[in-house]
Amino acid sequence: MTAKVFIDGEAGTTGLEIRQRLAGRRDLEVVSLPEARRKDVEARRDLLNRSDAVILCLPDEAAREAVALVESNSVRVIDASTAHRTASGWAYGFPEMAKGQREKIEEARRISNPGCWATGFIALVKPLVEAGLIPSDWPVIAGGVSGYSGGGRSMIAEFEGPQAVQTPFRLYALGLEHKHLPEMQAYAGLAQRPFFAPAVGRYRKGMLVEVPLPLQAMPGAPSAQAVRERLAEAYAGEPFVEVVSADASGEVATLDPEGLNDTNRLRLYVFGAPQTGQALLVALLDNLGKGAAGAAVQNLNLALGLPESAGL
Numbered sequence: 001m002t003a004k005v006f007i008d009g010e011a012g013t014t015g016l017e018i019r020q021r022l023a024g025r026r027d028l029e030v031v032s033l034p035e036a037r038r039k040d041v042e043a044r045r046d047l048l049n050r051s052d053a054v055i056l057c058l059p060d061e062a063a064r065e066a067v068a069l070v071e072s073n074s075v076r077v078i079d080a081s082t083a084h085r086t087a088s089g090w091a092y093g094f095p096e097m098a099k100g101q102r103e104k105i106e107e108a109r110r111i112s113n114p115g116c117w118a119t120g121f122i123a124l125v126k127p128l129v130e131a132g133l134i135p136s137d138w139p140v141i142a143g144g145v146s147g148y149s150g151g152g153r154s155m156i157a158e159f160e161g162p163q164a165v166q167t168p169f170r171l172y173a174l175g176l177e178h179k180h181l182p183e184m185q186a187y188a189g190l191a192q193r194p195f196f197a198p199a200v201g202r203y204r205k206g207m208l209v210e211v212p213l214p215l216q217a218m219p220g221a222p223s224a225q226a227v228r229e230r231l232a233e234a235y236a237g238e239p240f241v242e243v244v245s246a247d248a249s250g251e252v253a254t255l256d257p258e259g260l261n262d263t264n265r266l267r268l269y270v271f272g273a274p275q276t277g278q279a280l281l282v283a284l285l286d287n288l289g290k291g292a293a294g295a296a297v298q299n300l301n302l303a304l305g306l307p308e309s310a311g312l
Contacts, residue, residue, distance in 0.1 A: 002029045003304050006047050008066050009057030011038075013152055014080050017293030018055060021311050028304075045069040053304055055296050056080060073109070076303040080113040080296055085183040087112065092187060093299040095308070096238045096266075097122060098130075105302045113299060115180035116150055116291025117142075117198060118187070120209030120283030123241065123266055125188040127234035133222045134213070140194040141212055142184070145169070145257055147205035150287045159202060168202045206258035207291065209283040216277025224272025224279040231268055239309055240290065240298070241266045261286045264294030264312040 005028050009015045022030050031051060037043040048054055048069050053076040056063045063081040070077060084090045091108035095101055105111055114122070121142050128134040148159040158165055178196055185193045215222055228246060235241040242265065244252075249269050260267060269282040285291050294312055301308050 002027060003052040003306075004029050004031050004050070005053045005055065005300065006031050006051040007055045007057060008044065008048065009062075011035075012057045013149055013156065014288065014292045014296070015055075015057035017288050018057065018296050021293055021297045025311055027306055027310065041069070045071075049075060051075060053078065053300055055300065067110075076109055076111070076300075078111045078113055078296055078299050078303065080292060082115065082179045084110065084112040085114065085118075086186050092183070093295060094119060094122060094187070095298065095302060096235060096241050097126060097187060102302060105299055106305070108303070111299050111303060113292070113296050115183060116146065116207060116285070116287035117144070117178070117196075117209060118180045118183045119266065119291050119295065120144070120207065120285055121180075121184045121194070121211065122187045123235075123268060124209065124211050124231070124281045124283050125190070125194075127230050128227060129189040131230045133218075133220075133227060133230060135219055136189055137191040138218065139192065140188075140190060141197075142194050142210065143197040143199070144207060144209040144282075145199045145201050146207035146287050147203050147257070148200050149205045150207070150291075151200065155200070156204075159204075166202070169199060171197065171199050173198055201257065203258060205286055205288045206256075206261045207285060207287045208255055208257045209285075211281040213279045213281065214277070215272075215279050221277065224270050224274070227272075227279055227281070228270040231270065235268070240264050240312075241268065243268045244270075246270075255282060255284060257284070260284055260289065262289065264290050264298060266290045 007015050049072040056066050056079045060081045060083040063079050063083040090110045090112045091104045093111045093113045129136055148155045181193050232243040267284040271280040297311050301310050
């Protein structure tokens with residue numbers, strides 16, 4: 001039987017990307033409301049409760065309101081907003097994050113899709129905290145650069161509109177607050193928020209998440225090789241996560257943040273300088289792929305008991 005999927009907020013950036021990934025699927029039927037009725041509460045309530053799965057691509061408050069409209073116990077809800085990422089009763093939709101996480105997603109009625117920055121950060125940091133290579137109370141620093149699509153419609157209009165900005169690169173979140181910080185701290189297993197300094201570039205999508213580590217100053221002074229081996233162990237056999245070998249990393253001179261665009265893949269690097277005892281961890285992903293729409297489709301597949309890589 002074909003499962004019915006409703007994307008509430010299908011006209012937004014993430015919604016459009018999800019629709020594109022679901023196009024042509026014979027195991028799913030994407031159902032929609034006519035444009036004129038997309039803000040009709042009763043029409044939305046009806047479709048939210050008649051669908052097998054719902055993907056919310058809405059602002060936080062609108063996502064909370066949509067969840068409140070779901071009365072059927074059989075509907076699987078995947079929320080792509082920030083609203084429920086650390087909420088009790090919601091499974092965090094990062095299947096590769098830990099052993100047993102995939103099963104939690106498969107069984108859950110409520111699944112929160114991770115943030116793009118959080119995906120890269122958690123992938124790099126969580127296995128190292130679990131192994132004791134990074135103490136849970138260590139003051140972790142993170143940064144990186146993302147394409148402007150990560151800022152949604154307003155930032156896309158700013159960079160693509162008639163008065164498009166020409167700034168090639170800029171820092172943001174200079175108040176040292178960011179909506180992804182709570183999930184970054186919670187799921188990486190840190191006792192304190194990381195110091196996070198993100199940036200946006202004048203290109204549409206693709207991102208690099210960076211975590212520098214002064215290994216020589218950390219308890220036990222772990223080596224870059226030990227860090228790499230732990231990451232490789234954590235993601236062994238994962239179809240969408242790759243840990244780059246020491247030899248391949250040594251041949252990398254520069255990294256292109258657009259290198260995995262239009263995929264659901266996540267590539268992790270460990271660059272080490274043995275002479276100084278330093279390491280730079282880098283995650284490469286498409287902020288609209290594994291960082292948003294691709295992850296939503298992966299979670300949808302798991303929730304509906306379909307092949308995890310279908311459509312990806």
